Amino acid sequence: MEIQWRKSSKSSGVEGNNCLELAEHGGEILLRESDNPDVIVRTTRAKLRAFLGGAKEGEFDDFA
Template sequence: MDIQWRKSSRSSNADGSNCLELAEHDGQILMRESDTPDVVIHTTRTQLRAFLDGAKQGDFDDLA
């Protein structure tokens, strides 16, 4: 399976760990943490969009 993982340009850890990575494969959005790459969450574009919209509105600011 040739998956091209992408991470945020704001990921600043020198060794590449502690980053969330996203990819698209077979119509699904995949998410993983760079330091535990074997654990992959599958979601849809619609669900990811809802999450990102909420994050942009500050819905999760208290968790960061």
């Protein structure tokens, strides 16, 4: 089964090559950057949900 990648609506770049892409495959959530598609980060729904919740709450603002 082919992986169906989805791009973030917040992605930028005229050519569409500056995008974060997500997919669900085999019970895992996959993440990659469109300009480096061979590097794939694998995680679970629960871990991604926790990360996104932390990002929304500003837990990682000191990294910027």
